[in-house]
Structure formats: C-alpha cells, structure tokens
Amino acid sequence: MLAFFMLNNKYKVKDSVDVYTFSTDSVDCTRVQFYKINTREKLTIEIDSSFLNILSSLDGSLSLQEILIKNEILVDITEVGNLIDYLLGKDVIKIINSPTYICCSEINRYSRQISYFDDLIPEQEGELSQYKLMQKKIVIIGCGSVGGTIASQLVRAGVLNITLVDHKHINESNLVRHIYANKNNINTYKVDALSEHLKKINVKANITEIKSKITPSSNLDELVNDSVDLVVNTADEPYIGHISVKLGRYLWDKSIGLYVAGGFDAHLMSSGELIYKGITPCIDCCSNTFRYALKDWKPKYNYNSGIKSSSLTARTDVLIGGAGGTFAQTLYSSSLACMNIIDFLLGNLNGNNKVNKRGEFLTERCEQTWFEMKKQKGCSICG
Amino acid sequence: MVDDIYRLKSSIALVYDDNILDVFLSNLREQFKIRVEYEEILDLLFSFDGEKTVNDVLKVYRNIDGDDLFDLISFLIKKNVLIKVDCEYPESFLSEQYRLVNFFEDYCSSTSDVIASLKLISTSNVMIVGLGAVGTWISESLIRSGLKNITLVDDDTVEFSNLHRQGMFFEEDIDKFKVDVLSENLCSVFPDVKINKIKDKLTSEFFSKYNDTYDLIINCADKPSVDETTRIIAKFCMKNKIPHIVGGGYNLHLTLIGQTVIPNRTACVMCFEKHLQKINDADLNGVKKLTRKNRRIGSFSPLSTIAASLATIDALKIVSGKYDRISNCNARIEFNVRERDIDKHLVEKNDDCEWCGNNGLYK
Ligand SMILES: [Zn+2]
Ligand SMILES: [Zn+2]
Numbered sequence: 001m002l003a004f005f006m007l008n009n010k011y012k013v014k015d016s017v018d019v020y021t022f023s024t025d026s027v028d029c030t031r032v033q034f035y036k037i038n039t040r041e042k043l044t045i046e047i048d049s050s051f052l053n054i055l056s057s058l059d060g061s062l063s064l065q066e067i068l069i070k071n072e073i074l075v076d077i078t079e080v081g082n083l084i085d086y087l088l089g090k091d092v093i094k095i096i097n098s099p100t101y102i103c104c105s106e107i108n109r110y111s112r113q114i115s116y117f118d119d120l121i122p123e124q125e126g127e128l129s130q131y132k133l134m135q136k137k138i139v140i141i142g143c144g145s146v147g148g149t150i151a152s153q154l155v156r157a158g159v160l161n162i163t164l165v166d167h168k169h170i171n172e173s174n175l176v177r178h179i180y181a182n183k184n185n186i187n188t189y190k191v192d193a194l195s196e197h198l199k200k201i202n203v204k205a206n207i208t209e210i211k212s213k214i215t216p217s218s219n220l221d222e223l224v225n226d227s228v229d230l231v232v233n234t235a236d237e238p239y240i241g242h243i244s245v246k247l248g249r250y251l252w253d254k255s256i257g258l259y260v261a262g263g264f265d266a267h268l269m270s271s272g273e274l275i276y277k278g279i280t281p282c283i284d285c286c287s288n289t290f291r292y293a294l295k296d297w298k299p300k301y302n303y304n305s306g307i308k309s310s311s312l313t314a315r316t317d318v319l320i321g322g323a324g325g326t327f328a329q330t331l332y333s334s335s336l337a338c339m340n341i342i343d344f345l346l347g348n349l350n351g352n353n354k355v356n357k358r359g360e361f362l363t364e365r366c367e368q369t370w371f372e373m374k375k376q377k378g379c380s381i382c383g
Numbered sequence: 384m385v386d387d388i389y390r391l392k393s394s395i396a397l398v399y400d401d402n403i404l405d406v407f408l409s410n411l412r413e414q415f416k417i418r419v420e421y422e423e424i425l426d427l428l429f430s431f432d433g434e435k436t437v438n439d440v441l442k443v444y445r446n447i448d449g450d451d452l453f454d455l456i457s458f459l460i461k462k463n464v465l466i467k468v469d470c471e472y473p474e475s476f477l478s479e480q481y482r483l484v485n486f487f488e489d490y491c492s493s494t495s496d497v498i499a500s501l502k503l504i505s506t507s508n509v510m511i512v513g514l515g516a517v518g519t520w521i522s523e524s525l526i527r528s529g530l531k532n533i534t535l536v537d538d539d540t541v542e543f544s545n546l547h548r549q550g551m552f553f554e555e556d557i558d559k560f561k562v563d564v565l566s567e568n569l570c571s572v573f574p575d576v577k578i579n580k581i582k583d584k585l586t587s588e589f590f591s592k593y594n595d596t597y598d599l600i601i602n603c604a605d606k607p608s609v610d611e612t613t614r615i616i617a618k619f620c621m622k623n624k625i626p627h628i629v630g631g632g633y634n635l636h637l638t639l640i641g642q643t644v645i646p647n648r649t650a651c652v653m654c655f656e657k658h659l660q661k662i663n664d665a666d667l668n669g670v671k672k673l674t675r676k677n678r679r680i681g682s683f684s685p686l687s688t689i690a691a692s693l694a695t696i697d698a699l700k701i702v703s704g705k706y707d708r709i710s711n712c713n714a715r716i717e718f719n720v721r722e723r724d725i726d727k728h729l730v731e732k733n734d735d736c737e738w739c740g741n742n743g744l745y746k
Contacts, residue, residue, distance in 0.1 A: 116681030266409035299396030321392035324486035328695035
C-alpha cells in the first residue's frame, strides 16, 4: 500500500549496496541484483523496466513524489509503494530524515565515517552513531606512543571529551613513535603536548590534563567520575598488571568500560582487550587466563647484555637488543584498539566476534592471531 | 670466528628443558625449538654479552666442542637470536633511535649491518603518490623511522571532511595545499628532512616530467581510479626496476593491504591483474552496474591506518635492503573488519606474464 506519507519521504539506496541489472527475455522486465558488500548477501528481484529510473534516483536528494514527477514516470503507484516497502524490509534502502542530531558542518566533516556507521550498525542512522560518539567521555591513562595515537585517532573520529593522565616529559627518543612529539615540544609535559595536538585537530575537543602517576594507592574517585564511559589504560606491564587489576575491579562495579591497550614490549602490534560487566570476563579472570596459559613457560632473558649507561644522556630506559618498535607498529596497535573502542562506545558489541579476545599481529607471516580470555570456574564476579 | 664478539639480545626469551631449547623472539613473536644436548647451554648463551669473544667463552665452557659451538652460533645468527658485535652504535642512535636500532636488530646479522640499514633509510628517496587516508600516515611513519628524503605528490587542498581520517592535517590547514601542510608538519618533527613537493596530477605524462631516481614508490592515489594510477606507477617502476607498493586502502567492505612488488623477483601488477580478472570474469558475465548519483562511500580511519601500517613496515624493509623479509608480496591481502582477520589469497609470479614473464616487456 502506498500511504500518503511515503510520497513525501526521501529514500536512498544504501551506500554499501551495489546494484547490478541484467536484461531478461522480456524488454519490459529487468532483473536487478542488490549486493551488500559488507555481508556479501545478494538479493535478486525482477521488476518492471520503467522502475529502473526510480531506483537510480533513490539517492536521498528528492522525495519519491519529486522523483516520479521529474522523471515523468507513469507507473502504478501502489506497485511503487510495494517495491519501496519490500526494499526497506530487506535493508537495501533507507529513509532519509532531515538531520536533527548534529549540525551540517559536522555532517560534512564526518560524512564518510557516517556512511561507514550506517553499515556498521544497520538498525541505527549513521548520524545518530556520530552524535553518540561525540557525547562520550573517556579517560586515557598513559600518554606514550600508543596512548597518544589512540587519543589522536579517537579525536579525529569525533570523541571530544578526554582526560589525559601522565606524569612524564617528552624526550628526544619519543620522536620515533609519539604522534604528538616534535622538535618544538621536547621537554614539555606529555599531557600538555598531546592536549595541544588534539585541540589542533578539533578546537571543540574538551581535554583535561592530569600530571600524575597512577599507583596502587591512587584514589580512583578523583580520576573517574560516574559520567565516564571508558577508561583506557596504556601504562602497564605486560599481560595484565596490578594497575589494570585495580582499575578493572573499580570500574566493573560502576559498569564503566576498561580498555587495556597493547603496543609494548612483546606486544608491539597487539590490540589490547576490553573489560566490561555483562560482556567480557572480569579483570581477575582475564589476568588468570594469562597466568594459566603461561604457567609452564618460565623463560630466562639475557641480563648480561644491552643495558647502556650513556654518559651524555644518563638515560636508564635504553636497552639495546630489547624492545623495538616503530610508529607503524604503534599505529597498527592503536588502529585495532580504536575499532574496538568505537564499537564499545556505540554499543556495537555484537559487531565483531573478537570482543573477548586479544589480538597479536605476526609481522613476518602477515597473520592476525587472537587469544581468548576465559571466565574462570567458580568466579564470584563474572561466573 | 674465535675472535668474534656476539650478543644474545635481551629481547630473546629462552627455556631449556629435557634437551630442548625453546626460543621466543619477543619483538617478532616468532618461536622455534631445537635439540641441544648440553646442560649449561643457557649460561653459555648468556655469556654472549657483546664484550666477550668466542674464545673467551670457549675457555669457560671447556667441555663443548668448538665446531659444535660455531655451528650453533651460525644457526642462531641466521635466526636473529644472536647478533655479531663488530662495531659500536653511535651515541645519537642510543639516545634518539634505540627503538629503531632494536627493530633492525631483528633483521640484521651484525651491528654494522644495523648501522648500514639505518644509513640506507636516511639516504633513500621514497615517492608517495596521493596524500589521503593512507598516504599521509605512511609519510609520517616513514619520516619518524628515519627517512630523510621524501617526494610528496598531490594536487589537492585540505578539506574539512579530510580531518577525520587523514594524518597530520589540522583545522588550521583547511584550504592549503596538502603537500605544503604535510611538508611543514614533517619538518617540525625532524627539521633536516628534505622534501620534494609535486603539486600535479598523476597522468600518463607524469614521469616524463618528474623522472628522478627513486628507491621506492608508493601509490596511495585513487583518482581517477586506483587501477589507473597503479598502472602508470607500475609501468614506470617496472621499466626502471624500482620497488613499488600499490593499491592499499579501504574499499567499502574490506581493507586491502597494498601489494609490494620487487620487479622481476615477485609477482608484478600485471600478474595480479590477470589473476584477478579470471576470478571476476566468472562472476560478472554480462552484468551492468546501475548508474547512481550522490553515492557517498563510507570510510573509517582505523581501517586505512591498518593498511598504512603494513605498507610502511614493508617499505622500511625495502629501503634497508632486506628484500627477503618482505611480507606483502605474491598475495592479495585483505583485512576483514567483522572478523578482525587477515585473508591472504596467493598470487604467484607468472612465467607467461606480459610484463615480467620470460618473454615479458620489462624482463
Ligand atoms: Zn571473573
Ligand atoms: Zn608479472
């Protein structure tokens, strides 16, 4: 049935759908195939050839009525209504509402990402996803190479409310991996330099800089108020260290997400992992997952080599033959983390099947591997 | 060999149990096991501290056979577990670039090889064509990894809608030329970087105008189409035997990791084209695409930066001459966002290829 309101609506064939036409034995009839490139689903229908003009005009700019008038299309309006209804039901086209969530300049700024969000979460308009992202509040603990790149990528994507926590200053060796480090900000506080970088990306970014170090005795109430959606911890030791455990327990009860980031030592291209009540195992179970997996592996390292006491720099963190790392590897780690963080912030937790897993990329084989976090038997928190 | 000095890298994790030596290279996350029947093997290996000679070690571990030890050393060098210390690193490497030094220690057999690799990076000229969601990030990654000579090609200006996915562009840069903005921001990281800016379109006459010597060309340009820009670049590179990386980027449903081509060593662009044509022809016989205006193709920065990251790592291996360690050649590689996985489809170098085959144009 073609209701009156349908004629006034603007429809659009989704940007993620390829449309192919095949001629059939009859001139009046065309076979049309819709190919959803994300899911690789195909939908094939046969329609009156005079409907092709309508299909190719469904780009969201004109109402259905305007399309019919402009193209002088004389077709049975009820049939057009049926076709539109059918395609809506199959998620091949969508109704375009006038934007009410975000203003035009923001739609322009994020247009291609909004299109991507349209596909990522089909049941929600891309503009609404973008709007939601822009309202979220996150805390990033540790503004080293991975923390800095995650912050930078998230602000580019439209996350605007960020608290940065780090007590260190930038030094010369940070130029290799820190996205915000340059010759002019050496020796300044990392949080100040990163904050400036983020505000250059978006002057509306609302950044709070905290120059302190999180220790086992830190009062987390002062750092994380209840309006925070996610805390990203990039300042920790391999696997899940005591700061992540402290944070994980604290945030679990408040139903705030924790993202334990990768990108260090033996995990240069790691995704890190999300900890969130109701979705993933709790922090203690994750930590125990690693403990059990590694219980028979007690490696020894060569401590006789590599430590260089440099007379010029008096640096203690230079370990030749130790952890490597390039900007490109940090970028990989941060990119995986940002995909997961944006999925979390948009509530798209069914969007990928790796939500309980930590990813490690193996450069030499060009392989992405995943390690699953498991709820431990008898856990009283998440079990 | 007895006077040589070796170092067991501190990033190597060792476990010795039941005559099996289990070795884990923690930077690369590579692991292997070998049978070693020598109880004191860990202590012996730990005595390779970058100062003692093999002779010094043999004097302490008298019960090991010299030839056996030489064989073991050669094997562990090949596996990048030991590194030969034949020169000291300059002070500036240690204070400013120790992470890069460590990165290259996993690809080099000696400390002089590490120094030579970093030197090669600093003297190479790399051309990046197209400064968009992939090209900007590759440029920054390479400069931060020690590249000092870069040729940037793009005739476009920075737009507001670029900021969400293109690196090193900021709000204050809107309407300025991309090559100018990127040059300025790269130089703020390392003022000694030399940048050759080309504000021009990549047409078929392009290389007659800019026929310089390049050690690597990376194509990140998609206008008018990725296929067209790739062909122009690949032809020039095949003719002049220049390694190239082409075709990476986000393409709606998947992220294509750019193919790395070393002319006449790996499958070339034409090998790929012919291979993929066979698959596509079977799929799309007699089909037309419906004309649509206003199609706004989705893009998501973390997917583009995955492509940029992997292209950069291969680029670093190419300019430092580590051709045997390249990982993105002879395969079409996709990052699948839903599965968060890498899919690899092998494409072999084709002996009948009209470009690189036995009777090929660029053989
Ligand atoms: Zn639990
Ligand atoms: Zn070929």
